[in-house]
Amino acid sequence: MKRMITIACLLAGAALLAGCPKKATTVQPPTAGSQVGGSSNTSPNGGASTSGSELGGDNANGGRDAGDTTGPLARKVIYFDFDKSEIKPEYTDIVKLGAQTLTARPGLKMKLEGNTDERGTREYNIGLGERRAQAVRRALMLQGVAETQITTVSFGAERPAAEGDDETAWAKNRRVELVYQQ
């Protein structure tokens, strides 16, 4: 048994050292499709300032982040307790500011990205992330934001903000990110 594991490990090590195996047979992986406007493999994060650029086409297919790191259009984050989607009191100001900005500029849109920590099954976590995004959406609409200005997406546990199998990391991952789009 041990000898086989050793052999297997040596083979795996040799395969690594040899770089790409010569007899590798794969199907050429398709490049990620670009059905949405703009490049689909890069997502501008803070710093890639694109204010002023309009995206044509279907609004439902995501837009481009407004990209500000400071100021009223900066990305904001609301954090949640485990297994909860209620917005805690310390985040009501973020909601209020968001509602004020959106109601003042009816052409401005916001994407709410819902996330969970890694615990549990992945597909059910997509549902929990969506539940959190919807909680923020409802709060914004209650403060007068038009339904058409808000879209939600859930990444579940797939896009953690912090890595680690402990509550420190988990607390940073249970979140909704409020992303302005132009």
Place this chain on the structure above:
Amino acid sequence: MNRSRVLLAMIGLLVLCPRSWAELVVEVTKGQDDAIPIAIVPFNSPTEAGASFDVAQLVGDDLARSGRFKSMARRDMIETPHVGASIAFDDWRRLNNDYIVVGQVQAEGADRYNIVFELYNVLTRQRLLGYQISANKAGLRLASHQVADMVFQKILGIRGAFATRVAYVSVLGHLPNKNYQLVVADADGVNPRVVMQSNEPLMSPAWSPDGQSLAYVSFEGRLPTVYVQELKSGERRRVSARAGVNQAPAWSPDGKKLALTLSTRDGNLDIYTLDLASQALTRITDDPGIDTEPQWSNDGRSLYFTSDRAGGPQIYRVGIQPGDKPRRLTFQNSYNARPRLSPDESQLAFVTQEEGAYRIATMDLRGRGDVQVLTRGHFDVSPSFAPNGAEIIYASRDRGRGVLALVSADGRVQERLVSSEGEVQEPAWSPF
């Protein structure tokens, strides 16, 4: 089912070379105490360069990896017979072997080989199997797995699954620049092939019943979309890109429909079925809770799924004809999710939470619904049955890394598959 040997255009290799192929290594962490001792004697092979493939080694590795066999070490073999007539049974009996396999690889011409092998019961000296398989050089590995399948089935009465494949998601790199790959490898972790890669998450690989295609969820464009990709050609079609959630694709047994999870504008997740040819969409659940993770029954008339309509996630079953009311199946523990059926529908595997730990459990669907928790980790999720129902592959975490693991359906054998690089998750075992 044939496994394709599609040659990659050099472009693909050049694109992928900078990242190592993360191969999986299998370690048996808990074998059966009563594993059957078997001797797989090295086969007699032609010495020319073409046929230096060690069939016996692969057969022995396969059988040992199942946890049900103990393969005799070569250094303990004092003789190396290649045909039944040469076997000195008393010698092999004295070395405590119950079974012996002997054989040869014969060259038959340009790139054509014949694997000839025999299986004997050492005690009774009875020949149980005599067989030959023809293969070209590239097919010797698959043919060796087929030898292991036949030996396995002859002795245990269970069809072997050594010649099958697993799909899984490999995640490389670190935040914020992770790279996601959808990988298909042989069931022993060898020959990983990247079939799709992206800078955004990939989830939920699901094999079509004919083993030719994978459905999966891709977040390219930062929105979840369900794709169906044909493995041989690499061609894929977008099958659901509706506003909101598009998740959890599951193939109907006839391969004509997908069950999947969609959402309404208000974020209500429910289960629908999609006819792949006509694109007709049928809503199956209509409940304010989260309904997701559908799986078809073998007769294609019901769906098992996860729902938290009663508070926490539990597993339900519903007929797909209109008006059928979902029936709850799980009552033990406050979290039960991600149902997967054994191929004969005798068992349901799922994720249960006990004492804060997420573990793989099975429920006996034919008896009184007894539940058995099979694993002991803290983050054991994503179970998938082997097509012979004998083992379950699942995702776990080991020292902060995502790994895959195997447990036999009765819980007696446990194994871990460690990737040499990055993390692996979301395994899906192919059909036969």
